Amino acid sequence: MPRDMTTDATKHDVTSPLSMLYHWEKERGDEVYLTQPVNGDYQSYTWTQVGNLARRIAYRLQELDLPPQSRIGIFSKNCAEWFIVDLGIMMAGHISVPIFSTAGADTIQYVLKHADVKLLFIGKLDNTTEQVAAVPDDYHTVAFPYPNLSTTQQWAEFIDCPAIDDSPVPDMDQTMTIIYTSGSTGQPKGVVHTYHSICWAAQRSLNQLKIDTSDRTLSYLPLAHITERVLVELSSFYSGGQIYFVESLDTFQRDVKACRPTLFISVPRLWTKFQMGVLAQMPQKKLNILLKIPILKGIVAKKIREGLGLNHARLWASGSAPLAPAVIEWFAKIGINISEGWGMTENSAYGTASVPFRHDKIGCIGKPYDGVDIRISDEGEIQVKAPCNMKEYYLEPEKTAEVFTDDGYLRTGDRGVMDDEGYVRITGRLKDIFKTAKGKYVAPAPIEAKFMENPLVEQVCVTGTNLPQPVALLVLSEEAQKQNKQEVQESLQRTLTNINSGLESHQVLDHVVIMQSEWTIENDLLTPTLKVKRHVLEERFHDVIQASYNSPVVRVA
Incomplete structure (x- = not known):
């Protein structure tokens, strides 16, 4: 209500x-x-x-x-x-x-x-x-x-x-x-x-x-x-x-x-x-x-x-x-x-x-x-109460009831932690967390942030529902696309190795896939606020995600 x-x-x-x-x-x-x-x-x-x-x-x-x-x-x-x-x-x-x-x-x-x-x-x-x-x-x-x-x-x-x-x-x-x-x-x-x-x-x-x-x-x-x-x-x-x-x-x-x-x-x-x-x-x-x-x-x-x-x-x-x-x-x-x-x-x-x-x-x-x-x-969800919370979802009382707790807090769907000074850190979206074939849950956001430390990477999505290990889909920057392919390959492989060294065994990425085309609003892979439409990406590139590769860094057409 x-x-x-x-x-x-x-x-x-x-x-x-x-x-x-x-x-x-x-x-x-x-x-x-x-x-x-x-x-x-x-x-x-x-x-x-x-x-x-x-x-x-x-x-x-x-x-x-x-x-x-x-x-x-x-x-x-x-x-x-x-x-x-x-x-x-x-x-x-x-x-x-x-x-x-x-x-x-x-x-x-x-x-x-x-x-x-x-x-x-x-x-x-x-x-x-x-x-x-x-x-x-x-x-x-x-x-x-x-x-x-x-x-x-x-x-x-x-x-x-x-x-x-x-x-x-x-x-x-x-x-x-x-x-x-x-x-x-x-x-x-x-x-x-x-x-x-x-x-x-x-x-x-x-x-x-x-x-x-x-x-x-x-x-x-x-x-x-x-x-x-x-x-x-x-x-x-x-x-x-x-x-x-x-x-x-x-x-x-x-x-x-x-x-x-x-x-x-x-x-x-x-x-x-x-x-x-x-x-x-x-x-x-x-x-x-x-x-x-x-x-x-x-x-x-x-x-x-x-x-x-x-x-x-x-x-x-x-x-x-x-x-x-x-x-x-x-x-x-x-x-x-x-x-x-x-x-x-x-x-x-x-x-x-x-x-x-x-x-x-x-x-x-x-x-x-x-x-x-x-x-x-207790589930790690950020919940918020303030006079600026919405009144309701228009004509959708059931969805309105679902998004509020019994004591009036808004369920945000974001997972997070709060430090001693009250600063909040987001650790991912509840709905973005996926389960691998091993039955282990993986939160993609922290891993994606690590990839963005490499200036060759412009867009990234870590996924892996029902896969033995997660994988990362990447879009290169314009500058990276002009560089020597072998040098780009080696840089991404170093990034992958460094990221994997800090992950738990079930989070370790099997490989990185370099996508050919940019993800945009026009091709329906970004929302109007430029967030990746993860579910659309996963559906459209299902075969790419599910495929097996011999190299840790691969390119797809």
Whole structure:
């Protein structure tokens, strides 16, 4: 059953995003809030302009005379209009339902039907023609002002109307949004958050991460995902800081440099990409030599940070999945101290954080945020209770009941341990642990992290259900693919030997398989938040995994 984690003491401490918008309109109306690049031209929106556009969205939605708390979809990559529409939906008294911009036809249709979405805003997408075609013809659709969007109404027409003349404030116990999990298995679940649950997290993040009006943040991770929604969009209403967007993947580096972010949040897959990009220009051996020369170390590190566009950042963060300690160590040497954090859609991405950065705690996901109670169950599961926990899974009371303990803790599905200082370390996912043919259980995550210490490795998945011994599937970095095959083979064999020497007998890897193609969202091997879809990988490459090989390191077509 749904559980209300709030108390009277906490409820009055949370302010709605709309109240904060009205505050900034009054106090700093002419100051720039959002910056959106369009064809290389950086278009700015002040707080007053954002408020006016949001009120026009609200006017149009009210004009439709929909039932209160109707579900309104947002299907787009990050852009200024995403924020504006979200505010307009709140003003009109409705519920936002984001859809990942990478979603395929099945997911699009499932979410629209399951949430009974009444109107869908559509913006920039990955495969615009195919994705828009997946939306049933009878849906009322509105296009954001970007090319090649065939919808019922265009943006210019939709906002060609008066603005509502009042400043509504929601009941904080009302549902604000339903966020469908990206999910690595099965159909996505609709996570229901009230204004209170999700805004409690966003508002408190200011103190935890020391965010204020001077901060600049780049919004580029999916807004349909909880982390970007809470720690970037919603927190910006409370901090009053500036938000910049990315025009396209091709302009990413340009747009990072235009933003000069002071707060930069990314995910493991992208941190690894950044690392590989640096090493493509400066081989590791040369970099190691330069970083050992005192007079050059600072200059080289600063030049790399400037090249990445991150030289103004004071806080670098990573979430969504564990980041290999070796990658964190590598970035620390160039002055980028990445603080890992942990959270879930179900708890508003507000669980733990390694802020401030501590070198001795690399490999941990940090300590619980203030107001968050974390415990480790007898089975080793991380369980969490806080006012930011979800209300329920939409229309799924049985799944809601399953995910909460009798005393109100959220079952996270993550295994972990906690040290004497309260720092938590994830040791794997309960559902990722597999049993070999010998009846022994293996947790893949720690072994995968060891492989990532080799800069030749860009992606890794350790598997082995019902095999005599586990195996590892690897994808090489671009740089590694250009190197001599024999040298790559020998390097991976050394890595395999070193890893195996520290494992228990039932964990020892039989061999490593080098895969030919990268795992991506497009080929359905990564979730929209760039986590490996382990079950899809195992199904698609079943024959490769089950095959016997004579060499410890093999390549497959």
